[in-house]
Amino acid sequence: MKQVSQLENEVQDYYGKVLQGSDDLKTTACCTDISYSTQIKQALKNIHDEVLSKYYGCGLTIPTQVQGLRVLDLGSGAGRDCYLLSQLVSEDGYVLGIDMTDEQIEVANRHIEWHRSKFAYGNSNVNFVKGNIQNLKEVEIQSEDFDVIVSNCVVNLAANKQAVLEEAFRVLKEGGEFYFSDVYCDRRIPRHLINDKELYGECLSGALYWNDFLNLARKVGFSDPRIVESRRLTIENDSVLEKTAGYKFYSVTHRLFKLPELEPASEDYGQAVKYLGGVQEEPACFKLDNHHLFEIGRNVPVCGNTWRMLANTRYRKFFEFYGNFERHFGLFPVCGTEIPYQDNTEDVPQTQQTNEPSCC
Ligand SMILES: C[S@@+](CC[C@H](N)C(=O)[O-])C[C@H]1O[C@@H](n2cnc3c(N)ncnc32)[C@H](O)[C@@H]1O
Numbered sequence: 001m002k003q004v005s006q007l008e009n010e011v012q013d014y015y016g017k018v019l020q021g022s023d024d025l026k027t028t029a030c031c032t033d034i035s036y037s038t039q040i041k042q043a044l045k046n047i048h049d050e051v052l053s054k055y056y057g058c059g060l061t062i063p064t065q066v067q068g069l070r071v072l073d074l075g076s077g078a079g080r081d082c083y084l085l086s087q088l089v090s091e092d093g094y095v096l097g098i099d100m101t102d103e104q105i106e107v108a109n110r111h112i113e114w115h116r117s118k119f120a121y122g123n124s125n126v127n128f129v130k131g132n133i134q135n136l137k138e139v140e141i142q143s144e145d146f147d148v149i150v151s152n153c154v155v156n157l158a159a160n161k162q163a164v165l166e167e168a169f170r171v172l173k174e175g176g177e178f179y180f181s182d183v184y185c186d187r188r189i190p191r192h193l194i195n196d197k198e199l200y201g202e203c204l205s206g207a208l209y210w211n212d213f214l215n216l217a218r219k220v221g222f223s224d225p226r227i228v229e230s231r232r233l234t235i236e237n238d239s240v241l242e243k244t245a246g247y248k249f250y251s252v253t254h255r256l257f258k259l260p261e262l263e264p265a266s267e268d269y270g271q272a273v274k275y276l277g278g279v280q281e282e283p284a285c286f287k288l289d290n291h292h293l294f295e296i297g298r299n300v301p302v303c304g305n306t307w308r309m310l311a312n313t314r315y316r317k318f319f320e321f322y323g324n325f326e327r328h329f330g331l332f333p334v335c336g337t338e339i340p341y342q343d344n345t346e347d348v349p350q351t352q353q354t355n356e357p358s359c360c
Contacts, residue, residue: 002195004159008100008132011157014201015077016103021053025202036060039281043087046118047080048111054078054104057152058203058251059181059229062088064281065314069147072171073097074133074164074180075154079108079126083115085150086126091119096146097128098139105130134163136171144173147314151180153251156206161213165220172258175313178222179255183207183233186248186339196243204233204240204249210339222256223264224305226289229253230341250341255289257309266303266332271323273310274299278318286318290342294319303332 002010019025036044040062044052054077061073061081066088073082076097085095099105108128116124131139133154149168158164168178188209199205208216217225233249235241275286275294286294288309294300299322302310310319 007159007200010197011201012101014197015056016101018201019054019056022055025056037281039088040084043084046087046115047083048114050107051078051080051083051111054107055080056203057081057181058183059152059253061150061152061179061181061253063148063150063177063179063255064286065279065318066093066148067280068092069314070094070145071096072141072146072149074149074151074168075099075157076108076128077101077104077152079111079128081150081152082108082126082128083111086115086124087119089125091121091123091125093125095126096141097126098131098133098136099128100130100132102130134158134160134167136167141171143170145171147173147176149176149178149180151178151182153181153183153203155180155182156203156208157200158206161208162216162220165216165222168256169221169258174258174260177255177257177313179228179253181229181251181253184210184213184250184252184341186210186250188212189247193243193247199240199243202240204235204244207249210250210252210341217254217256218264221258221260223259223262224257224266224309226255226257226291226309227252227340228255228287228289230290232341232343232345234345248343250339250343252341257313259308259312261308261312262305266305268329268332269304269307269323269325270301270327270329271304271307271321271325272299272301273307273322274320276318276320279315286315 056077067090069089071085076082076099079097082095082097105128112124129139155161155164183203185207189205193199193205196205214225230250230252233251275296277283277296279286284296311321
């Protein structure tokens with residue numbers, strides 16, 4: 001088994017020296033295959049070409065309603081998501097990017113002034129710091145300091161994933177959320193593949209088995225992880241395909257709320273909520289996750305956890321709430337235990353697909 005320092009040196013080497021830009025990637029693991037909203041497309045036009053060319057994310061890690069918030073990006077790379085968020089949080093908000101690779105931090109830092117001027121801000125609201133996301137105390141990040149944490153295709157590269165989740169939980173304010181995209185596998189990955197420098201650097205063999213991730217998230221305090229988007233990764237490179245035969249990889253965006261009162265399961269208290277509108281990006285329908293789409297004006301029955309994710313977070317003012325926690329009616333319909341990700345690839349028989357919502 002490799003030492004942590006060796007693993008980290010290899011990751012730094014891959015993102016600092018081997019890759020010069022997104023075109024050098026051998027798989028689509030570090031590529032984002034989704035259509036962006038008009039607002040995001042517009043914001044992307046204001047980002048420097050060099051920053052865009054060194055983007056290696058696997059999802060859209062930009063949650064809604066971030067204006068005025070303090071946002072931390074774990075593994076910010078050359079800074080694309082930070083500069084996107086810089087526009088969305090507005091000049092009143094703040095964005096901090098942390099990355100351990102010198103070359104990535106250098107590119108991100110070099111363009112701070114260019115973006116400040118492009119966004120017509122008096123002062124830049126973005127900062128980049130070199131550091132390891134497994135230990136945010138080392139870069140002096142205080143507990144409960146951030147409203148939102150994002151991360152794009154990074155946690156899989158960390159040797160100690162539990163430490164990353166623990167640190168995210170620590171530095172989030174109560175009611176805040178860790179909204180991030182990463183790569184997961186349908187099974188545990190054996191040591192010889194983890195030790196493969198190329199597979200690891202390409203964000204494949206460091207991926208967690210999806211159920212290990214869910215258990216780890218719950219263990220550190222994120223009691224009810226929610227999936228926003230998921231897609232099966234396709235691998236076109238022959239040698240990578242051969243080495244990973246039999247393993248299915250997925251890019252998944254999760255949102256993990258720091259709400260200590262969340263329960264381990266979706267419990268039913270007979271409650272309902274109504275979306276009043278007002279979230280700028282979602283005027284007609286508010287999407288909490290891939291099971292919860294709230295149409296404006298419609299009363300929707302919800303479990304206690306969903307209620308709390310709306311009532312005890314920045315989304316409270318956009319909803320009306322009905323009921324309370326006094327009377328318990330048992331569980332919401334049972335959640336499935338199959339892999340919960342979407343799979344739109346052609347080689348998978350329909351019977352193996354689990355696109356249907358399984359619970360509340
Ligand atoms: C796949 S790239 C993604 C970069 C960026 N999020 C983006 O979307 O372009 C992974 C990044 O994570 C950083 N990284 C990996 N492990 C890290 C760790 N333990 N601490 C800090 N940064 C890390 C690497 O240096 C690299 O810049």
